[in-house]
Amino acid sequence: MNLDFDAPVTQFRAEAAAWLAEHVPARLPSVDTAEGFALHRAFEAELAQARLAAVSWPARYGGRDASLLEWLVFEEEYHAAGAPVRVGQNGLFVLAPTLLAHGTEEQKARILPPMASADEVWAQAWSEPEAGSDLAALRSRAIRTDGGWLLSGQKTWSSRAVYADRAFGLFRSDPEAGRHRGLTYLMFDLHADGVTVRPIPQLDGEAGFAEIFLDEVYVPDRDVIGERGDGWRIAMSSAGHERGLSLRSPARFTAAAARLAGRWQQAGSPDDGSGLAGRVADAWIGARAYQLYGYGLASQAAGAGGGAQASLGKVFWSELDVAIHQTALDLLGPLAELRDTDDARWLDGYLFALAGPIYAGTNEIQRSVIAERVLGLPR
Numbered sequence: 493m494n495l496d497f498d499a500p501v502t503q504f505r506a507e508a509a510a511w512l513a514e515h516v517p518a519r520l521p522s523v524d525t526a527e528g529f530a531l532h533r534a535f536e537a538e539l540a541q542a543r544l545a546a547v548s549w550p551a552r553y554g555g556r557d558a559s560l561l562e563w564l565v566f567e568e569e570y571h572a573a574g575a576p577v578r579v580g581q582n583g584l585f586v587l588a589p590t591l592l593a594h595g596t597e598e599q600k601a602r603i604l605p606p607m608a609s610a611d612e613v614w615a616q617a618w619s620e621p622e623a624g625s626d627l628a629a630l631r632s633r634a635i636r637t638d639g640g641w642l643l644s645g646q647k648t649w650s651s652r653a654v655y656a657d658r659a660f661g662l663f664r665s666d667p668e669a670g671r672h673r674g675l676t677y678l679m680f681d682l683h684a685d686g687v688t689v690r691p692i693p694q695l696d697g698e699a700g701f702a703e704i705f706l707d708e709v710y711v712p713d714r715d716v717i718g719e720r721g722d723g724w725r726i727a728m729s730s731a732g733h734e735r736g737l738s739l740r741s742p743a744r745f746t747a748a749a750a751r752l753a754g755r756w757q758q759a760g761s762p763d764d765g766s767g768l769a770g771r772v773a774d775a776w777i778g779a780r781a782y783q784l785y786g787y788g789l790a791s792q793a794a795g796a797g798g799g800a801q802a803s804l805g806k807v808f809w810s811e812l813d814v815a816i817h818q819t820a821l822d823l824l825g826p827l828a829e830l831r832d833t834d835d836a837r838w839l840d841g842y843l844f845a846l847a848g849p850i851y852a853g854t855n856e857i858q859r860s861v862i863a864e865r866v867l868g869l870p871r
């Protein structure tokens with residue numbers, strides 16, 4: 493069996509690597525600041541001009557019709573080049589695949605091109621103060637009006653909503669129907685009349701999140717995805733993309749593990765009996781295992797392994813990310829606390845990695861999904 497990439501994939505890798513070598517900016521300010529957000533947005537516009545913003549999308553929406561394998565290879569080059577975090581990630585990796593599967597042609601043609609160029613950056617609006625793990629408990633309402641809907645209620649923990657343009661999420665459109673049934677999937681403008689966005693500072697002090705208050709916000713029918721009342725089913729397809737390969741491609745972890753191994757060697761390959769050498773090796777092996785799992789999924793006709801299978805990946809990558817960053821901090825010791833050095837990224841990365849077992853559905857919930865729906869154990 494020949495496991496090498498074929499010529500077109502290898503050629504595409506070289507093209508992407510060459511473009512990135514020329515265009516990746518020096519480290520940008522945090523994406524959770526106004527200045528950083530604008531600079532990240534500008535970089536994404538450059539990517540889109542080179543038709544590298546969303547390579548696996550159909551060409552008519554700004555992609556290249558690339559295969560999933562080519563997309564994984566692009567991600568490898570992107571992360572290896574140290575390119576910036578994707579400011580448009582919620583749209584590109586969660587909403588876009590949902591629209592490609594469930595949206596109308598009009599929605600795809602209208603929404604995808606400005607998403608690719610980062611002219612429109614999207615936030616996710618699922619969680620509410622009383623509805624996190626138990627998302628079906630959500631209470632924000634969509635009330636029928638002429639030609640559309642009026643949205644009211646409160647969403648919370650919406651990543652990057654402070655600077656984003658639009659958001660998508662679930663709303664209760666039929667209060668009489670069962671918990672999961674009366675929900676509709678809607679998109680809305682964060683600058684519309686009736687929307688108030690209130691920033692929530694994170695552990696690092698930056699406003700990476702926001703609460704969103706909606707007071708009779710008008711949304712036309714064309715911004716409903718799927719049928720009225722069918723929102724839960726479509727939201728589960730979004731969740732699969734958020735947990736699986738789409739939002740967190742293996743490249744993110746192979747690049748971090750390679751940096752960790754490099755830093756360990758730079759420190760003189762310490763193996764003082766504390767187990768550090770073994771943990772560096774474990775991090776590298778874990779990242780490589782996830783990479784091979786990704787190649788396997790991408791090579792299957794069924795695609796990127798959504799549904800319950802995505803929960804397996806989610807538990808794996810989120811725990812791997814914590815382990816990689818924890819190992820780096822232990823390697824660096826007090827040096828990890830210095831700001832304005834190349835090593836400062838490890839502490840930032842560690843703080844963010846701690847959120848991995850929480851966002852995209854907590855790991856406790858994913859373990860229940862795996863137990864019931866992958867392993868077939870009793871509830």
Ligand SMILES: Cc1cc2nc3c(=O)[nH]c(=O)nc-3n(C[C@H](O)[C@H](O)[C@H](O)COP(=O)(O)OP(=O)(O)OC[C@H]3O[C@@H](n4cnc5c(N)ncnc54)[C@H](O)[C@@H]3O)c2cc1C
Nearest residue numbers: 616617618619624625649650651847850851852853854856
């Ligand atoms: C970095 C980050 C980014 C986020 N971005 C967004 C975003 O953009 N948009 C958005 O809508 N939301 C976002 N969230 C919110 C995230 O989806 C929720 O935090 C998550 O779903 C958990 O909900 P909760 O915080 O209400 O916790 P809860 O649901 O209250 O859970 C609290 C604890 O109880 C456990 N628990 C709850 N129910 C069960 C159960 N049945 N069995 C076992 N254990 C259980 C949980 O695992 C958790 O440990 C983000 C969160 C983080 C940390």
